[in-house]
Amino acid sequence: MESTHKSNMATPVLTETIDLAAKFPGRVTPDARPGYSGWMVAKEALVEVSTAIRDELGYDLLSNVTGVDYPEQSKLEVVYHVYKTTGGPALTFKTQTERVDPAEVPSLVSVWPGAELQEREAWDMFGIKFTGHPDLRRILMWEGFEGFPMRKDYKEPFHEEDNKPLKSRWPEGKHSYAEARNPYGDNIMFKPGFDPEKWTPTDPEEALYAALKKYKTEEKDGIKTDHIIVNMGPQHPSTHGVFRAVVVLDGETIVSLKPVMGYLHRNHEKIGERNTFLQNVPYTDRLDYFNSMYNAWPYALAVEKLMGLKVPERAEYIRVIMGELSRIQNHLILFGMLWNDLGAYFTPALYAFEERELILDIYEAVAGSRMMCNYQRFGGVVRDIDEANMKKIKDLVFERLPRKIEEFDRLLSENEIFVARMKGIGYLSPEDAVAYSVTGPTLRAAGIPYDIRRADPYGIYDRFEFDIPVRHNSDLLDRYLVRVDEIRQCLRILQQAVKQIPEGPFLAGKPQYQVRVPAGEVYGRVEAPKGELGFYVISTGKGNPYRYHIRTPSFINITSVEKMCVGTKIADFVTILGMVDIVLGELDR
């Protein structure tokens, strides 16, 4: 069933240079700061320019929106990275606003609806007010939270120093527990002047419920009907973590839905800006904890680009091998958990886990840990794959996995109950998928052959022969089948990689715990198993990143969930959400 559903998308060669400054004189200027690139758009002209970028220049996919704080220049900046779904490099543009509250920037939700959650995040973290945004509320922090955590002058509880390494650790490192240093003796901090005795709580959820479609009471056949609100989660077995969805129901049909998140939020980005460059590598393992092998790759790519490091051949191959194994086990878990959601408890999930175990055994033997691999370094990987483990990989790739994937296919793909629950459910039109910045298998199941491994190749993916599986119905069944096909393609890549891998060094230069990263900005992105994973890093030449932002596929793919769910039954929401393939470590960061 595979052969008819693929597309041999060629990597586009882009030679055109775009001169936005000439097109919009006075409103767009090149970003001339050293190490920076892209265009600076006057905020008054932002909507006009971005509409032209989308419609005339064809950059239809908004990949990344984030804020940057420049207290010295008293500016807040918003950075946009847009791509073409036909492939090619990014177009970066930025806009700046004065750093006084309210700092206002026009919202781009009307141009790219995929900006919705990302703009809410920038509002939440930086206090940038997006005028015209349909539902600008806090997203990762709770309503009523004081301050904007990603601003440079925000200090969290237990703040000791701006940057690591902390001076109190050496040479006079007397251990003390953090809570002992807190005036309240507990892990909380109040804003100055706050008196718990005098505080009257307001309902923090009011704005959330107001954002939903309104209740309406009607008479149907002489009976009064009403819409009801259901809170699914945060503690709900089907959301695979602490994710919450507020759903308005008409009978069993979904009328409106809002995702609520942030329960696992720990402000990874703030921690990242305090860390040294290298210290961020193990932290990325905690993003999408199923794919820790893949997570640090775009970060390494970004920093290597700034440093101008060339990764040795063998390391490139090792990255591909580990990364593709990771993709296989990610999809396998998804299938297993999907069946859990559909009511087939744990039999398929445990079958999937068996293969995953074997892959994790290899990770453990090579990287030292099953899930928190901490394997990538700038300029390569930390350890070579030795003979014994290479043999294990070969055994898996040539013998066991192809056999087991077919078995899995036999177990699930044609099951009538399964098909009935999946076929035609959760439709998302290809236009909507692109507009909502959906990436990964969900986009490819909508008939758009967009895979960064081909569209904008990184590493050595341009050397391998593989297809980008595509399906056209854009329902749950197709999203499942695309992933099955994708596993087969992963095996193809792996088989070529283990045959071709050369001997040689696996790390460029000497291992260093303090790297020198020249000043500049960079955006590194890869096709992670769940979609596009990107790291936006700004270095000022110091030991720590000035800005460290992560564009995670789970977070941005959630934007389209309401679109997929409206009109379906509440029971299908569970499957639709499962198929978006979210993982909370990455969603909440």
Place this chain on the structure above:
Amino acid sequence: MYGQGLIKGLSVTFSRFFESYTEDIRWLFKRYSKVEFHSSKDTRGTFTIQYPEERLIIPEEFRYVPFLVYDEGENGEKNIRCTSCGICAKACPPQCIWIVRTSDPVTGRPLPQPAEFYIDADICMNCGFCAEYCPFDAIKMDHDFEIASYTRNLLNKERLMKPASYYAGIRPKNNAREEAARAEKAAAKAAKP
């Protein structure tokens, strides 16, 4: 025919079910454990093992909360390798290493030995950076992962110290490689006038 896909799927489940018994019977008469077989490509049957009676094989590179290596002297004294250079404390991502450097009481110059050494194992993320970047092979990642306790795990120098022979036991390949490198260095030093 409707239901064909269902039957196809169930046949997979059934053969797995059947296999779990035949495999158990097969291993009943073998004296060695089937743990090794578990991580091989041919593994089949029940996949779970009976911890703690059965244990998975821990690969050499497996890493857990670090320990400090000491060399045993001739009279049983413990020569700690750490020179309190502070590199591990600087590299540690969650900053859970605290070191107090010893200084000479007379001159005030630093001595190559830590006076105190703490690792807050509750904060440690087992990343292995300390072991990776220590220039003296003095801090290494452990294999002992059963550290559940009723109190917090603040490990001091006493609790962190483990003999070099223990290290050689859990990481034979790494140890051999490091010993060779050290011997080479010593030889190069001796060759210099």
